[in-house]
Amino acid sequence: MQEIAVIKCGGSIVDDLSDQFFHNIKTLQQNGVQPVIVHGGGPAIQKMLDTLEIDFSFIDGLRTTSEAAMDIVEMVLSGQINNLITRKLNQAGIQAAGFSGSDAHLIQCKPIDFATYGYVGEVTAVNARFLEKISSRGTVPVIAPIALSQDGERYNVNADTAAGAIAQAAGAGELVFVTDVPGIIENGALRQSTSESEIEALISEGVIDGGMIPKVKAALSCLSDSLQHVMIADANQVMGQDGFTGTRITKNEGATTDDSTVSNI
Numbered sequence: 001m002q003e004i005a006v007i008k009c010g011g012s013i014v015d016d017l018s019d020q021f022f023h024n025i026k027t028l029q030q031n032g033v034q035p036v037i038v039h040g041g042g043p044a045i046q047k048m049l050d051t052l053e054i055d056f057s058f059i060d061g062l063r064t065t066s067e068a069a070m071d072i073v074e075m076v077l078s079g080q081i082n083n084l085i086t087r088k089l090n091q092a093g094i095q096a097a098g099f100s101g102s103d104a105h106l107i108q109c110k111p112i113d114f115a116t117y118g119y120v121g122e123v124t125a126v127n128a129r130f131l132e133k134i135s136s137r138g139t140v141p142v143i144a145p146i147a148l149s150q151d152g153e154r155y156n157v158n159a160d161t162a163a164g165a166i167a168q169a170a171g172a173g174e175l176v177f178v179t180d181v182p183g184i185i186e187n188g189a190l191r192q193s194t195s196e197s198e199i200e201a202l203i204s205e206g207v208i209d210g211g212m213i214p215k216v217k218a219a220l221s222c223l224s225d226s227l228q229h230v231m232i233a234d235a236n237q238v239m240g241q242d243g244f245t246g247t248r249i250t251k252n253e254g255a256t257t258d259d260s261t262v263s264n265i
């Protein structure tokens with residue numbers, strides 16, 4: 001089986017992906033790696049909810065999602081952003097197919113806490129076998145972070161969390177959060193690496209803030225024996241021979257690394 005690399009493409013950068021991003025995906029394929037793309041779309045969702053004057057708030061970085069908001073989340077993520085990225089990949093000569101996480105039981109979930117968050121899901125299982133079937137035929141799956149509950153309801157999942165769960169369930173050897181910054185910045189400089197104990201301090205000191213918090217949390221929760229580091233990187237960087245450059249996140253030395261909670265169906 002070829003190595004899988006999950007690339008999470010942030011909503012902050014989807015409109016500004018350069019040729020270099022697509023070149024990097026091609027290079028991964030040429031190196032025998034199967035890329036799986038998971039995307040966000042926070043800014044586009046925000047814009048549409050504001051235009052339609054649909055209420056929401058953020059609690060711990062998660063968008064509270066009413067039924068009306070969920071219609072918009074699904075429309076924007078599946079109908080707009082997923083199509084955009086898939087179309088651009090195909091235009092760049094990379095065979096790609098778009099999916100909602102609610103297709104083919106790709107992402108299964110349960111509500112986090114319906115009374116507080118509404119339709120916001122916590123991933124319980126990923127259909128990694130389906131992904132493997134698509135990837136092994138040379139097609140790049142492009143996945144919107146929408147999940148299905150056991151009773152067939154759609155839920156909104158934070159895209160960083162969805163990418164982490166997919167990487168974990170698919171046994172990915174690489175997970176890269178590509179975004180609009182080169183990695184974790186501290187005092188104006190890029191931090192080349194960090195680990196669990198430092199991250200807690202960086203969050204409490206306010207160095208890691210806002211949209212960077214779900215990335216580092218997702219990274220820490222999916223590190224395992226097969227996935228020993230996670231990268232946060234600039235989406236349009238020139239990728240070198242050693243892969244993406246940015247901030248490399250690892251567990252602390254000596255910590256248990258195999259704490260899998262998402263099942264692979």
Ligand SMILES: Nc1ncnc2c1ncn2[C@@H]1O[C@H](COP(=O)(O)OP(=O)(O)O)[C@@H](O)[C@H]1O
Pocket residue numbers: 009010011012013040041042178179180181183184185186207208209210211212213
């Ligand atoms: N220490 C930090 N280093 C870099 N970016 C940070 C840091 N703390 C907070 N951020 C913010 O996180 C943002 C990236 O997260 P987000 O906007 O959610 O991106 P995406 O849509 O790509 O997931 C950056 O643009 C920056 O504003």
Ligand SMILES: CC(=O)N[C@@H](CCC(=O)OP(=O)(O)O)C(=O)O
Pocket residue numbers: 009010011012039040041042043045061062063073120121145156157158159160211
């Ligand atoms: C529950 C929740 O917060 N879902 C996110 C899903 C999109 C996302 O995560 O997009 P980014 O990667 O661009 O942040 C939202 O509604 O914005």
